Amino acid sequence: MLPSYYEFHNPVKIISGNKALDNLPSELEILGAKRPMVVTDKGVAGAGLVKIFIDSFGSSGMTIGAIFDDVPPDSSSEVVEKITSIFRQNKCDSIVALGGGSVIDTAKGVNILVTENSDDLLKFSGAEVLKKKMKPLVVIPTTSGTGSEVTVVAVISDVKRNLKMPFASTYLLPDIALLDPRMTLTLPPKMTAATAMDAMCHAVESYINLQKNPMSDAYAVAAIEMIRKNVLKAVSDGNNAQVRLAMANASTMAGIAFSNSMVGVVHALGHAAGGICHIPHGVAMNIFLPFGLEYNLPKCRENIGKLLLPLAGAEVYARTPESRRAEQTINHIVELRKALNDLCGLPINLKQAGVTEDKLSEIAQAAINDPSIVMNPREMDANDALAILKKAFE
Amino acid sequence: MNVQYRPIVPSIKRFKIFVIKIVFIVLGRAFQSASQHDEEIKKEISSWRDGFTLIMKVMPDGPYMGLEKKNNMLEFKGSQLKQADLEIYFRNVESAFMIMTPQMGSHQAFAERRMSIKGDLGIATAFTRALVIVMSLLYPEFIVKRLVKRVPPLTLKRAGLRVWLYTFGIVLAR
Incomplete structure (x- = not known):
């Protein structure tokens, strides 16, 4: 709309x-x-x-x-x-x-x-x-x-x-x-994966939040499709210049998207976790993305569902009933995370990233004061943030 | 034929500016009163340093109102402050009128860039949450629902505070 x-x-x-x-x-x-x-x-x-x-x-x-x-x-x-x-x-x-x-x-x-x-x-x-x-x-x-x-x-x-x-x-x-x-050929596999998931989060969050617009949507969708087609190859075959260039373009497009429509709870939690526990930003994005989408489901199910097309391709999108597309989008991100974890050991929960449970309340409090949450479709309070963090813990 | 080109001075939108000024006074006094009684607002402003100032201003040359944190409350400063630590701008009179009347919530206004911020973004986030609470005290739920992402719970204490605001709070700013 x-x-x-x-x-x-x-x-x-x-x-x-x-x-x-x-x-x-x-x-x-x-x-x-x-x-x-x-x-x-x-x-x-x-x-x-x-x-x-x-x-x-x-x-x-x-x-x-x-x-x-x-x-x-x-x-x-x-x-x-x-x-x-x-x-x-x-x-x-x-x-x-x-x-x-x-x-x-x-x-x-x-x-x-x-x-x-x-x-x-x-x-x-x-x-x-x-x-x-x-x-x-x-x-x-x-x-x-x-x-x-x-x-x-x-x-x-x-x-x-x-x-x-x-x-x-x-x-x-x-x-x-x-x-x-x-310039990106020498980037190690784990860092390639983490930064790619950062770009993925930029594109996904810019597509579902309050400031989304047709221009940022176009960049976000193109970025997600390009990441889907290239990320696993970039991690497993880092010397492939074509794949590296595609990932660089995807990252830039995702950047244009979120610079014009901002990000949301995934980034708010990531900034907070990064500030308190020093988790690399891309790792935090990889951990929080499915949980952030799940949290926003009640407010933007339709938009999350639309992301299934760039994220899974036309065939999967066409055979998935409209009512199930949002859940399928989240499932595809979970599967992508698993594939990256198998390929290069990119952490998929906070425990793997070295966060201890006693830090969760502090992270939750910092997350609700992060400016990123202003454009998130759903108002996140400290209790909500803590609930997401507990789910993402292990 | 010689055409005379003369400068054009557009008329002033007096009615809308008048309404915005009135709402600024009501909002500022409501903030001063609510910040003395509402625990959530007190919590939001607790980390701000004493003497912290903010203004809400209609760009480029419209009305404005200021607030200052003093003794753990927000004091309404009317149009005394010309600059502040945090400045919240309405891009033009029409946008300010729409937000103040209240046809549009602050989140949507920020999303549509009808409002912008100069200053600390973390404090601006906390102020936005406090603003939502004040709005929920000033307006009935069916209006607030359209303006905010989540309506703050109307506890018994808040219901009492709403009555206080409407009777004495806004008038006395206490």
Whole structure:
């Protein structure tokens, strides 16, 4: 059904394909950038991706202002400040994020400080606080899951004050998302599976929540179908460039979907579990997705049922009675989780992920204060959250 | 023939702005009163620092109202606050009128981007829950059902608080 009113915004240029990276220097030139700073991490550098990146600048006449390759797994304000100072010292004029969610969010944080000419990131935390057009930002994802290359959000930890700072602004949208299959070929199977389930959650939640709209639906459905067709191959045969590129595209489409229609209880629980028990985000998404759908069944059975088509294919969809499609959708996700668990050991419950039962109440309380639940179709209180967590425990 | 091009100053939507101002006063006073009596609202605001301020404002240049956390309650500040720690915007007069009258709930308004937030999203989430409770106290259940995802339970204490709000609470803001 068409919503009475909606908005959809995605100005990010998507560049996808074989050796797409080689177009980067000319794309930077179009953006007016001459001296980019590269933000990446040790894992990416160790996998040889930085070398491929530098090679793509060969004969371009462009200078890479600096390469910072020490972003930790959780982006922090200290690292953002350190990179900002290197950016200024080396007179850089643009930023290239080469990495996963943490690297991309760190790059967005650096862009805030260099654009606002400030050293206090906390001042800009929250929604719609930013008021200036940012420096050119190009994102090259090395995982296929966060979708951060096309979203308006970033989350950065303030280690000194012990808090997570969320940032949400259309100014945080990168200028370019560059998807090159070489950048995800070395991603280990378990991380491939976890990030794929993160993308799956983005697409599924964006399709069932209150802010869904025809544009985000189109991206979500396309993303789910592409994940269904490629995820098991990507985990079992990581060297398949076509499959990797498909997963990168699926992740970006899911990112566009949820950036325009938000997520829901699965993410609220995942953020809370991640914050308290340090479960990797993709692992948490994999654990909570079927339980989140089950919880939302009374409010959006029809929409969950419609997801059976991209999730299981036309034949299964056609032979499933309409009244059973929502349950079948959930069953298919459960089966997918089992297949991934068999292939690479991706945890399917909280116990397997190392969470102890005494933490569940704390997670439940944190989940109901997570902004992700605002657009969820069903109002989740602490008791509901605890009930879901108990189901997901073992 | 010379055509004269003159600047056009659109008329002011006086009636709708008047209604919004009245609702802001009622809502602000209801918040001040309910935050002193309702345990759920007290719980929602308990983690906010003392002196925390928020405003609800109609964009771009419409009416606004402010609230400040003082002594574990929300104090109605009318239009005294120009800026606040948390700012909740109505995108235009028509959207604000629709939400204030109340033809549309806050969740749908956020979903349709008729309302937006500047500031801490966690506190905004807690405020939205408190707003739902105040709405459920101000309006009968058949209206509230259309506005919220889940109607807060009308306990005996809440029924008493509703009577208090309608008789003295809003007038005295106590």
